[in-house]
Amino acid sequence: MSAVRGEFSSRFGFIMAAAGSAVGLGNIWGFPTQTASNGGAAFLVAYLVLAFCLAYPALMAELTIGRHGQANAVTSLRKISNDGWQKHFAFVVGFGGIICAGLILSFYAIVAGWMISATLEPVATLAGSQTASTWLSEQSLSRDLLFTAGFIILTVAIISKGVENGIEKWSKRLMPALLSILFALIIYVMMQDGAMTGLKAYLVPDFSSILDPELLVSALGQAFFSLSLGTSVMIIYGSYISKKENLVSLGAYVTLIDVFIAFVAGLLIIPAMYVAQAQGVEIFSATGELLSEDTLVFQVLPALFDGMGTIGLFVGFAFFALMSIAALTSSISMLEAPVSYAVERFSLNRLSATWLIGAIIAVVSFTIILNFGTLFGFVIALTTKFGQPLLGLMCCLFVGWIWYRNSLLTEIQQGCPEVANGIFWKIWPWYIKFICPIAIGLVFVSSLLG
Ligand code: PFF
DSSP states (O other), X not given: OOSSSOOOSSHHHHHHHHHHHHSSHIIIIIHHHHHHHTTTHHHHHHHHHHIIIIIHHHHHHHHHHHHHHTSOHHHHHHHXXXXXXXHHHHHHHHHHHHHHHHHHHHHHHHHHHHHHHHHHHHHHHHTTOHHHHHHHHSOOHXXXXXXXXXXXXXXXXXXXXXXXXXXXXXXXXXXXXXXXXXXXXXXXXHTSTTHHHHHHHHHSOOGGGTTOHHHHHHHHHHHHXXXXXXXXXXXXXXXXXXXXXXXXXXXXXXXXHHHHHHHHHHHHHHHHHHHHHHTTOOOBOTTSOBOOHHHXXXXXXHHHHHHTTHHHHHHHHHHHHHHHHHHHHHHHHHHHHHHXXXXXXXXXXXXXXXXXXXXXXXXXXXXXXXXXXXXXHHHHIIIIIIIHHHHHHHHHHIIIIISOHHHHHHHHHTTOGGGGGSHHHHHHHHIIIIIHHHHHHHHHHHHHHO
């Protein structure tokens, strides 16, 4: 443990924290709904390929920059820059990532607020309060402002405790809880009528759409969002990893867990839709596509839970608790990005920095809520379609073109001395230099054109 900066106390602690950042609403809501609206298993195959071939190398770039810098994103990027323009570029990329993380948190907190109110709704029904239950289930300004603020306060409370006592401790508690609820729900849903039809729709690919540019753009965007790339979050988490740890395998574990949980969440959500259909709920739109996004989570699934009677209240509670936990382990990483910068750059104490930045993010979230129609979609597109791919690409350029190869190898070798002879080192430097920037650039341009 360093006396000045926090550090993850164990390998398990880092894996839970980084996987906690990666596993979020993007996996449990985003991935299954994208799969539902992009040709089922064809999307799954494209996602798996892109996650391992592009997102994992990019994740390794960010973790390595952070572990080498042992500092916030801006300082870490500056440490590998050589002259004046590179140092300015480092500031733009590092600070851009911090702003991107803050903006993602501002819309993520709104969605997480919906999840918490949906978790409490069955509790109100069980307690016999119809008024509270209706208020919790219907969109209103008061409900959205209150739960968004509540969620931000929860995030602030964890981050103010620091790396080991806040991020690591809570990730180690929440991630196993998330996994248990997820598996319990899958077992329950699989026993219902209609589940097997859903399983087939999810797992049998229609390969005709696999090279569709729109599908590839969505799959890469999903992989970047899911691994929290281009936000400086993985740089800062990398900076808390001890020099004794094997970075290559840590990054691989995080990618595997993230992809695995997205896959497993699909095993819950898609069959659940077909179970709902078997109970008479409409799951296809007028144009014949599976309903997705908010209609899926806030209409199809609640209709399914309602049809189950009293047990549906418990299932609904467990489902939305799962979503809320997933959101919280991700949101703490988003807040850590600006907080670590403020603490190190302006020598603020952690507690004040966390509350100050939490307050700024709450103001941005409230502004979005008050101008929902114009701002909500805009902030999501700005951060996830533009910010994350571009900043992720810049991190690859830093590692591939600016960082000296020998010094890069020295960093990767710490905790993993045999790396120079392994397959990772034979492929990764070329990958990060040419393949990742070109592929991310191509997908980015086609997303702009499309
Ligand atoms: N990876 C999270 C998810 O899949 O929901 C979202 C996320 C977390 C995005 C942290 C960006 C970030 F910095």
